Amino acid sequence: MTTEHAVRPVPGDVLLHVAPLAAALLVAFNDFFLKLRHPGFVSGKLSDLGLCFFFPVFVAAVLEWAVWALVDLPRSRPFVRRRALLRAGVVLGALYFVAIKLMPAAAAWHVAALHALVSGRRFRAVADPTDLWCLPMVGLAWWYLARFARPPATR
Amino acid sequence: MSLGDLLRWVSSAGALAVMGVLLIADTPSSAEEESPDERCPDVPALESSFYYTTDCQSIPRQGHVALAWPAGHEHAPVDEAVRRSLGEGGIDVPHAQVTWDLACDPVSFTIGAEDDPFRCSAVDLPIDQEQHVDCIDTKGEMRDDCTLVVRPAEP
Numbered sequence: 434m435t436t437e438h439a440v441r442p443v444p445g446d447v448l449l450h451v452a453p454l455a456a457a458l459l460v461a462f463n464d465f466f467l468k469l470r471h472p473g474f475v476s477g478k479l480s481d482l483g484l485c486f487f488f489p490v491f492v493a494a495v496l497e498w499a500v501w502a503l504v505d506l507p508r509s510r511p512f513v514r515r516r517a518l519l520r521a522g523v524v525l526g527a528l529y530f531v532a533i534k535l536m537p538a539a540a541a542w543h544v545a546a547l548h549a550l551v552s553g554r555r556f557r558a559v560a561d562p563t564d565l566w567c568l569p570m571v572g573l574a575w576w577y578l579a580r581f582a583r584p585p586a587t588r
Numbered sequence: 589m590s591l592g593d594l595l596r597w598v599s600s601a602g603a604l605a606v607m608g609v610l611l612i613a614d615t616p617s618s619a620e621e622e623s624p625d626e627r628c629p630d631v632p633a634l635e636s637s638f639y640y641t642t643d644c645q646s647i648p649r650q651g652h653v654a655l656a657w658p659a660g661h662e663h664a665p666v667d668e669a670v671r672r673s674l675g676e677g678g679i680d681v682p683h684a685q686v687t688w689d690l691a692c693d694p695v696s697f698t699i700g701a702e703d704d705p706f707r708c709s710a711v712d713l714p715i716d717q718e719q720h721v722d723c724i725d726t727k728g729e730m731r732d733d734c735t736l737v738v739r740p741a742e743p
Contacts, residue, residue, distance in 0.1 A: 448603040
């Protein structure tokens with residue numbers, strides 16, 4: 434675990450904190466234990482609750498790594514945290530989640546993309562608008578990432 | 589770069605990789621859409637009976653339904669739709685019916701009243717184990733709070 438103060442930022446280090454790690458653990462615990470041992474309403478929704486926080490943070494981390502590799506690294510510049518990237522991560526993550534939950538075509542595209550990434554495994558995803566109830570967690574992700582967008586002294 | 593900085597870079601990249609794998613694992617696996625003949629090349633004969641119960645908060649409880657199933661082939665697919673009226677050795681739930689349309693993994697079937705059916709699927713139907721089941725109604729809305737148990741038929 435790291436502290437945010439007086440530490441040089443690293444691409445994707447927004448994942449290295451209690452909140453996203455806890456959300457990831459919640460998703461893993463639900464998928465690999467609760468859904469198997471105690472399937473029901475709670476296990477059906479718990480992963481979405483964790484994902485609505487965790488996924489936007491993950492997308493922001495991916496964007497940071499991508500921009501560092503494509504922009505900073507070729508110019509031998511140190512990594513600089515960009516507020517716009519963090520916000521873009523939240524917006525893109527939320528839009529992606531809403532799309533696959535609302536549109537069967539987007540869910541099918543999601544499955545196709547996963548299949549392209551992991552060709553040996555078969556996936557399934559079904560659009561389920563009722564999962565959108567946990568979207569307020571995206572606001573929490575926005576608030577969480579906004580802390581990293583501020584200068585260290587104001588955090 | 590100090591050792592601390594190096595650790596942060598490695599930790600951040602590792603967290604991204606691990607959480608990426610978690611996101612992929614969070615999407616359930618499934619069988620690809622294939623023709624019934626391709627899915628079920630070896631269809632066993634129907635011999636013995638099993639019951640199933642379903643417990644879904646958003647679908648009327650269906651009770652027990654006798655399902656023909658070959659002994660020793662508890663995980664095997666059945667090639668034809670098996671239709672049974674409720675009350676046949678199970679809980680008497682009027683105005684409901686179950687239509688089994690079992691193929692290979694994932695098992696799919698329809699439950700609910702004739703005018704309000706739910707299309708459900710489960711990755712597998714092991715005997716005496718509670719299964720998480722995804723169901724979708726005629727409006728295309730998904731219910732993922734269902735559980736299903738298949739049990740050997742009582743004499």
